[in-house]
Amino acid sequence: MTVAITAGVLVAGAVYLFLKREMLRVILGFVLLGHAGNMILMAAGGTSRRAEPFGTPEEPATVADPLPQAFVLTAIVIAFSITIFMLVLSATGTENDDTTDGANDPANGPTDSADGTSQPRPARHGARTEEHP
Amino acid sequence: MPLLLAAVLLGVAVGFAPGTTAEQYLPWMPTLDVGFALRLDGLSLLFSLLVLVIGAGVLAYSARYLGTSGNHGSFYLLMTAFAAAMLLLVLADNLVVLFVAWEATTLCSFFLIARSGPKAREPAIRTLLVTAAGGLSLLAALAVIVVGTGTTGLSEALASPIWQESAGFSIAVAALLAGAAFTKSAQFPFQSWLPDSMVAITPVSAYLHAAAMVKAGIYLLLRFSPVLAGETVWMVLLISAGLTTALFGAIAALRRTDLKELLAYSTMSQLGLLVAMIGIGTPAALTTAVVHTVAHALFKSALFMLIGVIDKRAGTRDIRELAGLRLRMPVTATVLGLAAASMAGIPLLLGFVSKELMFAAFLETPGPGWVPVLVTALGAATAVLTFAYSGRIVLGAFSGRNGNTVREASAPFYSVPALGAIAGLAPGIAPFVLDGLVSDAASATAGEAVQAELVLWHGLNPALAISAVVLSVGTMLVLARRRVDTVLAPVRFPFSGLAIVDALRSVVVRFGATVGELAGSRAPRYHLAVPMICVSAIALIAVFTVDSLPPIVGSPAEPLDWTLVALVLVGVVAAVRAQTRIAAIVVIGVVGFAMTLWYFVLGAADVALTQLLVEILTVCVMVLLLRRLPARFGKQPLRNRIPAGIIAIGAGLATAAGVWALTGRREMSEAASFFVREGETATGGSNIVNTILVDFRAMDTLGELTVLGVAGIAVAALLHSRHPTAVRSAHLDRGTPLADARANSVFVRTTTRLLGPVIVALSLLLLLRGHYEPGGGFIAALIGGAGFTLLYLAAPTDSAARVRWPYLTLIGAGIVISAGTGYLGYLEGSFLTPLHVEILGIKLTSALLFDIGVYSSVIGIVLAAFNLLGRRHRILHDDDQPPASKEVSYR
Amino acid sequence: MIGSLLALLVAVPLVAAGVLMMTGHRPRLHATVLLTILIGSTGSSALLVYAFADGGAVAHGVGSWPFGIAIPFAADMFAALMLTVTGLLAVTCVVFAIASRKASARFFAPLMLVLLAGVNGVLLTADLFNLFVFIEVMLLPSYGLFVLAAQGKAALRQIAGARLYVTLNLLTSTIFLAGVGFIYGTAGTVNLAELAAAAKADDTVAIAVLVCLFALGIKASIVPVHGWLARTYPATSPAITALFSGLHTKVAIYAIYRIYAVVFDGDTRWLWIGVLIFSATMIIGVFGAVGAGTTRSILAFHMVSQIGYILLGVALFTEAGLTAGIFYLLHHMIVKASLFLSTGAIEVRYGTGTIGQLSGIAKREPVIAVAFFIAALSLAGLPPFSGFVAKLSLIIASVDAGQIAAAVVMLLVSLITLLSMLKIWSGVFWGKDEVADGGQLGTAPVLTATREKTQRVGALLAAPAVLLAAITVGFGLGAELLLSLSQTAAAGLADPTAYIEAVINS
Incomplete structure (x- = not known):
């Protein structure tokens, strides 16, 4: 029950966030979504058994299922890699990380053929100064 | 060369002797039960002769028409290919082969029309679309027949009993075949492509649109007559469409001033009559159809060719312009007259014979009493108009009295059409020469033996009377042709077939554009929303379809859990409401810590550690990027937030329901039991989760570390391909202690100096003990990575922070080591089998080597991320000039 | 013996990748190693096809652990065919990439x-979590390839496309992972052989597998989640588009076929949902194509439509239907890649794919024009190309299975497919020769502007498209070869006993 609620809350928050405009919020949404996925995997192993899986235990019936734990570990690491890539994507757009930038660029505009005919927009000068709160 | 081709065609034709039936079979696609089967019977013979003989004639004619200049190789190639396709069509004894040949003729005609010049391209496309649609109708018919009769062979299918047994089957096939034939033979409502395609050069029209391609539809109808002839739907469709087209075509022909267009409409009209005849379906009618096919092919191709001759000599084929010229072309005129007379149905020509038979057949149309009367009346009307426009052709060409004189064409030029026209004369006088040929063909199509007796004089009968009436009325129309012109001129048809085709095309394109728009833009928002809506839908489906759930096993929830639930809830709400980026990141970090606690509570120590470290590193990378992004988030309007909220809640409920319903309701799985009971004995390691990762399911881990490593490469590739946005910098008061980076970082640097070795040692320890205690390659490497992060945080500037290690090489080495360890496993029989070795009393396994590979890879990506992102690329203040971009070097 | 060697199809490319990462920037070495390994992989897969000519399957648990514990790698005719064709496509697209620099x-x-390692892994694995991992192994390099451009020259459009591509695929992978979790929660295993017929017996397992199938459907770009394909594929470089077209969606389709055959055991209760959705996919895809304005958008929408056709094969689930579906799948991989490669060659040389900006290419590039036209006709289903055989067998199979409406939809969609191909043909390859006519169009096309400076498409750039077009002709006239192989593969799906037994005994 508790795991189910946690997973549901995480998914709701995740979906709300990744339907936002800013790429960073989208990424944060996916971080939450990843947590939800991991919760589902842990739940699949049966959360009524919670003893650490170590050595050869006397009471196997109370030991937590180690297979989903391995799954979750793999999933965390994979999600981490993709998060890093997405973070870099958010910082290589225009001067902010608005996901609607370039969204309506016509496809098949001048392509970056070998002779480099396409001109990307370099970072603009005159960036606003910001005070970090 | 073309004459050579013509000779070849004639030679093949000679090889066909009447009265024979021959078969040939080659396997083609046995899996689909399709073989390359050919069969020659009377009908095929007739059509083959038509295709080949007229083809030879047209090719010979083309030699003269096109002249020797210019590159016409593609023309001859296409014409020969077309002839071959037509031949294949009429000889095919397999439905699929028939279809292939049908489409081949469509394609050849497309190319032949298109190569006539840039103006011919749109007509070619329109023709292709209409005939392709017909082809699809044929394909549908084919599929139905194959499934219904269980075979793809044509003769076998025709012999199947299903035609009589299943009315639905016959009706479906009848309608589909009719559709296909109508498109090919330019019948209503698909008739508009024929005049449209007159932009093609004359030899093409003479062959395709007189003798060959349009006859393909007729052939199809004839071929299926044995089984469909009595079918009401068939009859109604064919007779009504045929007569409509006949009448419409004839009226339209009478209005044309371009002789070639006139011939096109005339062809349409004559084909209409043919279709109607086939529709009637009595043996007599079918015989007539066969005879008229021959007659029409002969006179129509001759007419086209002769118009071509006139066109070449006089420079025009418009009646109005020809009226201003004086044509002195006696031979051409005579031959033209002969051909036109055959078309008009004047006695002593083959056309007359077929017309007579036609009236006789119309009078015997099966059905209620008014049907034969109506049919004959319409047929007669058409015949009258035919007479009229035949006259129009002859007089239109040759009635000019003033103007320049146009001399006769050279003999080779008119010889072929002349032959064609004369060929209409001989059988006209002595029709019985065709008896054998026609009988065989008619038998094949009627499905019963037919003995045709073609005579010139049938005695005084209604047919003759009708002919007489037709001839007289026709002559009157010809004499009164100016009056007729003025009557017909204002007649306009309310729609144009071409306009419809074009309109359909543009509607489809515009609808398509709308559909395309609906697929969303490139912004992720829409594309991410739809799957989540679908997920909620799946949950709804599940609620309704799943009847019962197994009972919950054990007690999945503990009281402590609820605190964690509350913590996560608070965290998520805060994350959603955060207004600044830094706040959002911090809150997400909190949620991550909550997850760590969850994992500890659920008995997953390794996972919890990994989660903790990953969270720390993620936050560090995010902070690195924060410098390049604005501080606050934008505000989204309510109308965007509400649907997002609804979708979010729906998805959340679906997930919660799914977890509640689909998990926790079974006993421990077999795999889990095995791992818990046997894991340590099988691998020697007591950290069961770690043994799963590096021993039992090492392939997963290999994939995982590859993903990690490649992410580093991808980041490098991305930053190579596009420079990151500029770093924003705050203007600080230079006087405060915060402003001096070196002074600012004293505490962190000292701490680092103390902690550094500890972190390294801890990292190595965790690596080595991972198999037996919580630890393992990932955790160790992440701690090591945390160490590097500390170095970065401690450094005063970005350039000082650079750790000059070759991170790409590290990633590569990691993959090589781990995968290489896998190869060692082959010594024990399989990839990634662990090896055990004892050195100096210490038990070592290859799993350790594997873990080292993991370690290297993870360090590689952490370094990649920090180096590449932390790199001083550009810092911009308001008053700065943008510096020249630096070259990036990689290790 | 063969079984334990299956893992090499993954291991060898991985190690080679690692080695190349360590060697630094050496284009020639990289290209040689890459091509060698690709050709080697394709060759060994072809040997597998030969080995399975009479059906049967081979499997091996990686690491020699017992059944149910080890991750099994299994191959049968279907897998072998997919391995060979994906390998072939990879080789041709890499040659194109080399030629386009x-x-x-x-x-x-x-x-x-x-x-490549990822693709091979997805096709060989019989463990659902491992499938997830290998899908990620496929995706991460794809992300990198997506954004690859000359230094600093990636357009904003490419970044936007990458954002969409990455986020959507991450969502899909997470949904798939959740599905795997649910499957483990209900059935207690993620091994395909252990799951055999589990979804038929137990509705909760069916729902769990449905979640996985939905995720695979997003990856295969069915309606209503087809938009991402149309928006991302045109945003990257032509070589990468051609490469992705043959790989990502197709392995997803393979997985759908395999999972439905084994875990649902061809359950006929749910097939009608498939028929409905895939018919809608066919229709919407082709309409989107006919309304699009650039060559790659048209082709991308077409992919959606054709994927509808291919998946209809599994929705019919008769042996004829499966044979037709598999044949269509293989044919489509080849033809689609050929189309992307020929239009890609034009885009690379002439700088744009917008139809309004190109014209008269046929005269300048007759070879490419012919290759395009052949592939286009094959796609539209005209004889004598492989597309015709594919359509014919699929239509007959659907009429045979009683799905008349689907057959009608297929025919109508064929016609509109032809229309959209003609749009490209007349817009790009025909059209006036501007310079000769003195240029009367409103906006000066790119072609005119760069006419003097643009080189023609060279042999190396054109060769991949031509080769694949030739193959489609070959598979049309000599369709029997591929048809019988597809039939063997289909038999293995209609009755997956051989596959399941092989995994159990591994």
Whole structure:
């Protein structure tokens, strides 16, 4: 029950966030979504058994299922890699990380053929100064 | 060369002797039960002769028409290919082969029309679309027949009993075949492509649109007559469409001033009559159809060719312009007259014979009493108009009295059409020469033996009377042709077939554009929303379809859990409401810590550690990027937030329901039991989760570390391909202690100096003990990575922070080591089998080597991320000039 | 014996990728190693096809652990066919990339090799979590390849496309992972053989597998989640588009076929949902195509439509239907890649794919024009090309299975497909020769502007498209070869006993 609620809350928050405009919020949404996925995997192993899986235990019936734990570990690491890539994507757009930038660029505009005919927009000068709160 | 081709065609034709039936079979696609089967019977013979003989004639004619200049190789190639396709069509004894040949003729005609010049391209496309649609109708018919009769062979299918047994089957096939034939033979409502395609050069029209391609539809109808002839739907469709087209075509022909267009409409009209005849379906009618096919092919191709001759000599084929010229072309005129007379149905020509038979057949149309009367009346009307426009052709060409004189064409030029026209004369006088040929063909199509007796004089009968009436009325129309012109001129048809085709095309394109728009833009928002809506839908489906759930096993929830639930809830709400980026990141970090606690509570120590470290590193990378992004988030309007909220809640409920319903309701799985009971004995390691990762399911881990490593490469590739946005910098008061980076970082640097070795040692320890205690390659490497992060945080500037290690090489080495360890496993029989070795009393396994590979890879990506992102690329203040971009070097 | 060697199809490219990462920027070495390994992989897969000519399957648990514990790698005719054709496509697209000078980018070869390892892994694995991992192994290098451009020259459009591509695929993977979790929660295993017929017996397992199938459907770009394909594929470089077209959606389709055959055991209760959705996919895809304005958008929408056709094969689930579906799948991989490669060659040389800006290409590039036209006709289903055989067998199979409406939809969609192909043909390859006519169009096309300076499409750039077009002709006239292989593969799906037994005994 508790795991189910946690997973549901995480998914709701995740979906709300990744339907936002800013790429960073989208990424944060996916971080939450990843947590939800991991919760589902842990739940699949049966959360009524919670003893650490170590050595050869006397009471196997109370030991937590180690297979989903391995799954979750793999999933965390994979999600981490993709998060890093997405973070870099958010910082290589225009001067902010608005996901609607370039969204309506016509496809098949001048392509970056070998002779480099396409001109990307370099970072603009005159960036606003910001005070970090 | 073309004459050579013509000779070849004639030679093949000679090889066909009447009265024979021959078969040939080659396997083609046995899996689909399709073989390359050919069969020659009377009908095929007739059509083959038509295709080949007229083809030879047209090719010979083309030699003269096109002249020797210019590159016409593609023309001859296409014409020969077309002839071959037509031949294949009429000889095919397999439905699929028939279809292939049908489409081949469509394609050849497309190319032949298109190569006539840039103006011919749109007509070619329109023709292709209409005939392709017909082809699809044929394909549908084919599929139905194959499934219904269980075979793809044509003769076998025709012999199947299903035609009589299943009315639905016959009706479906009848309608589909009719559709296909109508498109090919330019019948209503698909008739508009024929005049449209007159932009093609004359030899093409003479062959395709007189003798060959349009006859393909007729052939199809004839071929299926044995089984469909009595079918009401068939009859109604064919007779009504045929007569409509006949009448419409004839009226339209009478209005044309371009002789070639006139011939096109005339062809349409004559084909209409043919279709109607086939529709009637009595043996007599079918015989007539066969005879008229021959007659029409002969006179129509001759007419086209002769118009071509006139066109070449006089420079025009418009009646109005020809009226201003004086044509002195006696031979051409005579031959033209002969051909036109055959078309008009004047006695002593083959056309007359077929017309007579036609009236006789119309009078015997099966059905209620008014049907034969109506049919004959319409047929007669058409015949009258035919007479009229035949006259129009002859007089239109040759009635000019003033103007320049146009001399006769050279003999080779008119010889072929002349032959064609004369060929209409001989059988006209002595029709019985065709008896054998026609009988065989008619038998094949009627499905019963037919003995045709073609005579010139049938005695005084209604047919003759009708002919007489037709001839007289026709002559009157010809004499009164100016009056007729003025009557017909204002007649306009309310729609144009071409306009419809074009309109359909543009509607489809515009609808398509709308559909395309609906697929969303490139912004992720829409594309991410739809799957989540679908997920909620799946949950709804599940609620309704799943009847019962197994009972919950054990007690999945503990009281402590609820605190964690509350913590996560608070965290998520805060994350959603955060207004600044830094706040959002911090809150997400909190949620991550909550997850760590969850994992500890659920008995997953390794996972919890990994989660903790990953969270720390993620936050560090995010902070690195924060410098390049604005501080606050934008505000989204309510109308965007509400649907997002609804979708979010729906998805959340679906997930919660799914977890509640689909998990926790079974006993421990077999795999889990095995791992818990046997894991340590099988691998020697007591950290069961770690043994799963590096021993039992090492392939997963290999994939995982590859993903990690490649992410580093991808980041490098991305930053190579596009420079990151500029770093924003705050203007600080230079006087405060915060402003001096070196002074600012004293505490962190000292701490680092103390902690550094500890972190390294801890990292190595965790690596080595991972198999037996919580630890393992990932955790160790992440701690090591945390160490590097500390170095970065401690450094005063970005350039000082650079750790000059070759991170790409590290990633590569990691993959090589781990995968290489896998190869060692082959010594024990399989990839990634662990090896055990004892050195100096210490038990070592290859799993350790594997873990080292993991370690290297993870360090590689952490370094990649920090180096590449932390790199001083550009810092911009308001008053700065943008510096020249630096070259990036990689290790 | 063969079984334990299956893992090499993954291991060898991985190690090679690692080695190349360590060697630094050496384009020639990279290209040689890359091509050698690709050709080697394709060759060994072809040997597998030969080995399975009479059906049967081979499996082996990686690491020699017992059944149910080890991750099994299994191959049968279907897998072998997919391995061979994906390998072939990878080779041709890499040659194209080399010719368009994309492959000299520093990271191209390692990324390609990991991508190949991922594809092979997805096709060989019989464990659902491992499938998830290998899908990620396929995706990460794809992300890298997506954004690859000359230094600093990636357009904003490429970044936007990458954002969409990455986020959507991450969502899909997470949904798939959730599905795997649910499957483990209900059935207690993620091994395909252990799951055999589990979804038929137990509705909760069916729902769990449905979640996985939905995720695979997003990856295969069915309606209503088809938009991402149309928006991302045109946003990257032509070589990468051609490569992705043959790989990502197709392995997803393979997985759908395999999972439905084994875990649902061809359950006929749910097939009607499939028929409905895939018919809608066919229709919407083709309408989107006919309304699009650039060559790659048209082709991308077409992919959606054709994927509807291919998946209809599994929705019919008769042996004829499965044979037709598999044949269509293989044919489509080849033809689609050929189309992307020929239009891609034009885009690379002439700088744009917008139809309004190109014209008269046929005269300048007759070879490419012919290759395009052949592939286009094959796609539209005209004889004598492989597309015709594919359509014919699929239509007959659907009429045979009683799905008349689907057959009608297929025919109508064929016609509109032809229409949209003609749009490209007349817009790009025909059209007036502007310079000769004195240029009367409103906006000066790109072609005119760069006419004097643009070289023609060279042999190396054109060769991949031509080769694949030739193959489609070959598979049309000599369809029997591929048909019988498809039939063997289909038999293995209609009755997956051989596959399941092989995994159990591994």
